Amino acid sequence: MGQAALKASPPKAPVDQASGPWRDAWKAFRKNKTAMAGLGIILFFVLIALLAPWIAPYDFKAQQLVNRLKPPSAEHWFGTDDLGRDLFTRVIYGARISLWVGFFSVIGSIIVGTALGILAGYYGKWMDMIISRLFDILLAFPSILLAIAIVAILGPSLQNALYAIAIVNIPTYGRLVRARVLSLKSEEYITAARAIGMKNGRILFSHILPNSLTPIIVQGTLGIATAIIEAAALGFLGLGAQPPDPEWGKMLSDSRQFIQKAPWTVVFPGLSIMLTVLGFNLMGDGLRDVLDPRMKN
Template sequence: MSAQTEQTINSEATAAPPPNPRIQSWKNFYKKLAKNKAAMVGLSLIIFFIVVALIGPYFTTHDPYEPNVMNKLAEPSAEHWFGTDHHGRDIFTRIIHGMSITLYVGFFSVVLGAIVGVILGVVSGYYGRLVDTVIMRIMDVLLAFPGILLALAIISILGGSINNVIIAVGIFSIPVFARIVRGSTLAVRKLEYIDAVKALGASDARIIFKHILPNVLSPIIVQGTLSIATSILTASALSFLGLGAQPPIPEWGAMLSDGRNYMYDAPHVALFPGLAIVVVVLAFNIFGDGLRDALDPKSKN
């Protein structure tokens, strides 16, 4: 064997293995997402909010529940960064403690709506005919009600509490996920490789979980991100109306409701909870828009 041949064999043996397609796909996705500066700002804010919700309460110096009537409606200062409310409680501390409540309601209400909606959407799109007709007509009935009115009706039946808000917001999120997943399932079901898998004797469950669901994840992820913003707004609205979190829980919508009585004398009581809601909702919306662009196969690299 010549020296040149031996060198060629050794170089081929030590050559880098071909890139993993899944890893390469994630790299391409991140490159697309990173090009959208607004989406990266939204992602950074979301990560910041999650970190604050997890560890922020351990670093606050005031009790979010303990009233101090001698210091009520105090303006923002070095001791009370966002001032105090009508009970003398530190608003900054209450906003930090309320962040975990807001994210908890937003995430879990969307998870509830997504799980049920995805199941109904896949079943409806895959089996079609009578199953599709029955499921979609039920979804149409739910969509006929404005989201906030449907949530109000559910809360009126279940009663006002954080968990009931999650149920109410989750229920009105179901039709959106169901319709999106149904449309994607109808498109994937018509592909030739699905017919080939059926011909090989694969069960319906295997086809749905292994071949259909992975192909409809993109719209689910995008809709889930955008739905979190809607859920936070709806939960805050319910608490503002007194049907969500009950006093003295530091939920932002309830804090905003308390502050409306002092708009002229102490506007900071309503200003800072309102700004917190706006910033969180905006972060999820712009990140969701960036996700939609990054996951769109038709978008340019």
């Protein structure tokens, strides 16, 4: 009897066919060709940034005035700048700076914005009023102008530019999380958690925060592209990375007077910014299509 029941039981699904929300999301993401193209571009620049000391043929600070404004050649693939520095080397090292600013400024914005958004949405009342008015004040200024003001106060440097970019983007994530929390805290499972005596801290970390990750991930991916553009804008104005750091925006600023005489000094840093931002935008759109239930058929 036992053997017959054992034979009648359905076979277990293979391990490689196991299903889950994140596994299913990855399968759907892989089917999106534009999103995979964006991921490929991002991985390409990340790999270049990590391997810069081994890939770069020259020292990014080495000046050779005798070779200034040389066009692209077998010796200098991207040509040289007005100080004779190899542009290929400086573009490679510039990927490190731009990605570093993009990733860490967004991480800072997400941490602070998520914390404030959860507090405002969950506790409401006077706390929601104060935090929401703070967000409104920050959003009242154009982001780049507010970033310029913050860097002007703190002093021009790459680190201060990172702080400024993180601060101006806090309201974006804070308001996103606040709206998500307002919709989640009225759900039945949150009411049940309160009914059984679960403390607010545990509710926030066990239920509210995990169910708020999807919009944060999507917005964070798109936010990195915005942060890279803002870092380049601050660098172009001389408020970001300082010489001799090879930041893409600063490279554009230093080369703007040679656009007609030596266009390669502008083309390659500008192309790097465009491709990196494009990669994050394509991947962010793909993540939105996969993770947002409203985008699913």
